[in-house]
Amino acid sequence: xxxxxxxxxxxxxxxxxxxxxxxxxxxxxxxxxxxxxxxxxxxxxxxxxxxxxxxxxxxxxxxxxxxxxxxxxxxxxxxxxxxxxxxxxxxxxxxxxxxxxxxxxxxxxxxxxxxxxxxxxxxxxxxxxxxxxxxxxxxxxxxxxxxxxxxxxxxxxxxxxxxxxxxxxxxxxxxxxxxxxxxxxxxxxxxxxxxxxxxxxxxxxxxxxxxxxxxxxxxxxxxxxxxxxxxxxxxxxxxxxxxxxxxxxxxxxxxxxxxxxxxxxxxxxxxxxxxxxxxxxxxxxxxxxxxxxxxxxxxxxxxxxxxxxxxxxxxxxxxxxxxx
Amino acid sequence: xxxxxxxxxxxxxxxxxxxxxxxxxxxxxxxxxxxxxxxxxxxxxxxxxxxxxxxxxxxxxxxxxxxxxxxxxxxxxxxxxxxxxxxxxxxxxxxxxxxxxxxxxxxxxxxxxxxxxxxxxxxxxxxxxxxxxxxxxxxxxxxxxxxxxxxxxxxxxxxxxxxxxxxxxxxxxxxxxxxxxxxxxxxxxxxxxxxxxxxxxxxxxxxxxxxxxxxxxxxxxxxxxxxxxxxxxxxxxxxxxxxxxxxxxxxxxxxxxxxxxxxxx
Numbered sequence: 038x039x040x041x042x043x044x045x046x047x048x049x050x051x052x053x054x055x056x057x058x059x060x061x062x063x064x065x066x067x068x069x070x071x072x073x074x075x076x077x078x079x080x081x082x083x084x085x086x087x088x089x090x091x092x093x094x095x096x097x098x099x100x101x102x103x104x105x106x107x108x109x110x111x112x113x114x115x116x117x118x119x120x121x122x123x124x125x126x127x128x129x130x131x132x133x134x135x136x137x138x139x140x141x142x143x144x145x146x147x148x149x150x151x152x153x154x155x156x157x158x159x160x161x162x163x164x165x166x167x168x169x170x171x172x173x174x175x176x177x178x179x180x181x182x183x184x185x186x187x188x189x190x191x192x193x194x195x196x197x198x199x200x201x202x203x204x205x206x207x208x209x210x211x212x213x214x215x216x217x218x219x220x221x222x223x224x225x226x227x228x229x230x231x232x233x234x235x236x237x238x239x240x241x242x243x244x245x246x247x248x249x250x251x252x253x254x255x256x257x258x259x260x261x262x263x264x265x266x267x268x269x270x271x272x273x274x275x276x277x278x279x280x281x282x283x284x285x286x287x288x289x290x291x292x293x294x295x296x297x298x299x300x301x302x303x304x305x306x307x308x309x310x311x312x313x314x315x316x317x318x319x320x321x322x323x324x325x326x327x328x329x330x331x332x333x334x335x336x337x338x339x340x341x342x343x344x345x346x347x348x349x350x351x352x353x354x355x356x357x358x359x360x361x
Numbered sequence: 362x363x364x365x366x367x368x369x370x371x372x373x374x375x376x377x378x379x380x381x382x383x384x385x386x387x388x389x390x391x392x393x394x395x396x397x398x399x400x401x402x403x404x405x406x407x408x409x410x411x412x413x414x415x416x417x418x419x420x421x422x423x424x425x426x427x428x429x430x431x432x433x434x435x436x437x438x439x440x441x442x443x444x445x446x447x448x449x450x451x452x453x454x455x456x457x458x459x460x461x462x463x464x465x466x467x468x469x470x471x472x473x474x475x476x477x478x479x480x481x482x483x484x485x486x487x488x489x490x491x492x493x494x495x496x497x498x499x500x501x502x503x504x505x506x507x508x509x510x511x512x513x514x515x516x517x518x519x520x521x522x523x524x525x526x527x528x529x530x531x532x533x534x535x536x537x538x539x540x541x542x543x544x545x546x547x548x549x550x551x552x553x554x555x556x557x558x559x560x561x562x563x564x565x566x567x568x569x570x571x572x573x574x575x576x577x578x579x580x581x582x583x584x585x586x587x588x589x590x591x592x593x594x595x596x597x598x599x600x601x602x603x604x605x606x607x608x609x610x611x612x613x614x615x616x617x618x619x620x621x622x623x624x625x626x
Contacts, residue, residue: 087457112459123450127385128378139374140460142367168385184454 038101040065040192040223041086046095048081048247055081056092057247063225063240065191068218070238071227072339078247079227080120083196086225087117100192100223116185120197124180126170130161133169134183141188148187155183159213175206182213186222193217193224199233211236231258231339243339250343262334262342267305267315270328274299280326283318287311293341302338305331368461375455375468379442383475393438393476397431397484404551405491412552417585424493425578426550428484429570432477432513433545437537439473439517440524444533447525456622463619470517477513481506496582505580508603512573515607518614525621550574554596566593569606575599 041063048056056078063069071079084090086097088108096103102110124133131152138148156165159179164172169180178198185193198214199207214237218224228234234241235255243251243258251258267287271280277294280301284292288303295301305311312331319326383390404427405420414422446452446465455465485493485506495502520537527533547564548554554565565571575591576599578584595602 089453089456109459112457115457117454117457119450119453121450123454125378125382125451126449127382132378132381136374136378137454137458140371140455140458140464142370142459 039063041099041225043097044095046082046085047093049093054247059247059249061242063223065223066221067240068224068226068238070234070241071225071244072234072241073244074229077244080196083194083227087115087194088112114190114192116190116193118182118185118195118198120200124169124177124184127168129166129168130156130180131165133180134187137184137187151187159183175202178202178210191223193222195226197227258339262338264306265331265333266302267312268330268332269301269326271299272325272327276324279322280319280324283322287315368463371461371464372467375464376472379469379472393480394483397480398487400427401484401487401491416587420492421583424488425574425583428481428509428577429574430545430550431480431484432509433516433541433570435477435480435513436516436520438476439470440520440533441530442469443521443524444527444530448529462623466521466618466622470514470521473517474514477510481509497580501580505577508576509573511607512603515610518611518618522614522618522621525618544570548574567595572599572602576603
C-alpha cells in the first residue's frame with residue numbers, strides 16, 4: 038500500500054471545480070511532485086490530504102490513516118509547510134519551533150532541544166532569538182519548513198516551498214529538501230516550476246483544472262515535450278509562414294506559431310551548432326528577426342504540448358484563494 | 362495523560378504565545394490602558410455635571426458603567442486576534458497539528474483576560490483619582506471585579522466566533538462597533554435606565570450589560586441610599602441575572618466557535 042493514497046478526489050466551491058477526480062499514489066520514501074499552474078488544484082489537494090478541508094467526494098489515506106475517518110491519526114504522522122510561511126511574526130524563531138514541538142506533544146525539554154537542533158540545521162542559529170518579523174523571505178521559509186519536521190513525521194507535505202524566493206534562496210531550499218528526504222521521508226511537493234519537480238521529485242503528476250493531465254518521471258515528461266526549444270519573433274506577420282517552413286526543417290515538422298505575438302516556437306535537438314544554422318537560414322531567406330533564442334522547456338511548454346493551451350486559470354485561482 | 366489534560370496543556374502553550382505577543386507589540390497594550398483612562402476622564406468631566414443622580418454623585422454612578430463598557434469592548438481583541446491568525450495562515454498550521462481542537466480558542470480567550478485585568482486595574486485607579494470610592498468593603502468589591510471579568514470572558518467567546526467568520530481584522534473592528542455600541546449605550550451604563558424612552562427602556566432593563574453594571578454598582582456600594590428599587594426582575598437580581606448570562610453565552614458560543622474552528626473555511 039502506498040503511504041499517500043488518494044482516489045477520485047473532488048472539491049467544488051460553488052460552481053468552480055477546484056478538484057475534479059484526482060488520484061495520487063506515493064510509495065513510502067518517494068517524492069511526488071505535483072506540478073501545475075496557479076489554480077490547478079494543488080493547494081486544494083494538499084489541504085484535503087492534511088485534513089484542513091473535506092473533499093466533496095473521494096477518499097484518501099495518509100500513512101495508513103483515513104483523512105476523513107481518523108484525521109487525528111493523520112495529523113500525528115504528517116508535517117505541513119504551506120505556501121504562505123505560516124510562522125508567528127511576533128515570536129522568535131526559537132519560540133516558534135518550541136511552540137510547535139509542544140503542540141506535537143514532544144514534552145517540554147525535548148521540544149526545546151529539538152528547536153535548537155533544527156535552528157542549527159537550517160542555519161538560523163544567529164537569528165534564533167530575534168522576532169521572525171526581522172527575517173528575510175528565505176529565512177521564513179526555512180523556519181516554516183523546520184516547523185514541518187519538528188516531530189520527524191514520516192510524511193511531509195510542502196506546498197510551493199520556493200514560490201516567491203530569489204534564485205539563490207531557491208537553490209538553498211532545494212538542498213535542504215533533498216537532505217530531508219534522504220532519510221526515508223515520504224514527500225508530496227507542489228510546484229509551478231518544472232525545473233523544481235525535475236530537481237527533487239521521483240515522480241511527477243501534472244495537473245490542470247483539478248485533473249491529472251500527465252504522469253511520469255521528469256525524463257518521461259521531457260521526452261513527451263521534447264528537449265530544448267528555439268524561439269523566434271519576426272518583425273512582420275508576412276514573414277511567419279516562411280520562418281515556419283525554415284524551422285520545420287530542423288524540428289521535423291513541429292512548429293507552434295502565434296500570429297498576434299509573431300512568435301514561433303520549435304523543438305530542437307542539435308544544440309548551439311543547429312541554432313547557428315537556424316539563424317543563418319533565416320538570414321538567407323531575408324527574414325528580419327526581432328528576437329531569437331534557445332531555451333529549456335518550461336511548464337508552459339508542458340501545457341502547450343499536453344493541452345494545447347497556455348498555463349493559466351484565473352477563475353479557479355481566485356476560488357482557491359477564497360476556499361483554502 | 363487524558364485528552365482533557367492535553368487540551369489544557371495545549372491551551373497553555375497557545376496562551377503563552379499570545380502573552381509573548383502582548384509583550385512584543387506594546388502599542389496594543391498602551392491603547393488598552395489609555396482608552397479607559399480617557400473614558401473615565403471624558404465622562405466624569407464632560408457629562409459629570411449635566412447628568413444628575415438623585416442623592417448621589419454621577420462620577421460614582423458612572424464608574425460601574427465604564428467598567429462594564431470597557432470589558433465588553435475588550436472582547437474585540439479576542440476576535441481581532443483570531444481573525445489575524447486566520448488571515449496569516451497560522452490557524453491552518455495549528456489545524457494540521459495533532460493538538461486539541463479547542464486549544465487555540467481556549468488559549469486565546471484565557472490570555473485576553475490579561476487585557477481586562479489590566480484595564481480594570483487602570484480604570485479603578487483613575488476612578489479613585491476622580492472621586493470614586495468603594496463603600497461596601499473589599500470582599501464585595503472583589504466579587505464585583507470577578508463578576509466583570511467573568512462577563513468579559515464570556516463575551517470574548519462571542520467575539521471569538523465572530524473573529525472566525527469575518528474575512529479580515531479590519532472587518533471585525535468595524536463590525537464589533539455595530540454590536541457593542543448599542544449594547545453598551547442602550548443600558549444603564551451612563552444614564553439610569555428609567556430615563557430612557559419606551560422600547561429603549563425595556564431593552565436597557567433586560568440588557569445583560571445593564572445587569573453587570575447594576576451588580577458592580579451594588580457590590581461597590583455606588584448606589585446612593587434612597588434610590589428607588591429597580592422595578593424589573595433582571596435589575597432586582599442583577600448578580601444572578603449576570604451569572605445566568607455568563608453561563609448561557611459560554612454554553613452557546615464555546616461549542617459554536619470550536620465547531621467553526623474545526624471546519625474553518
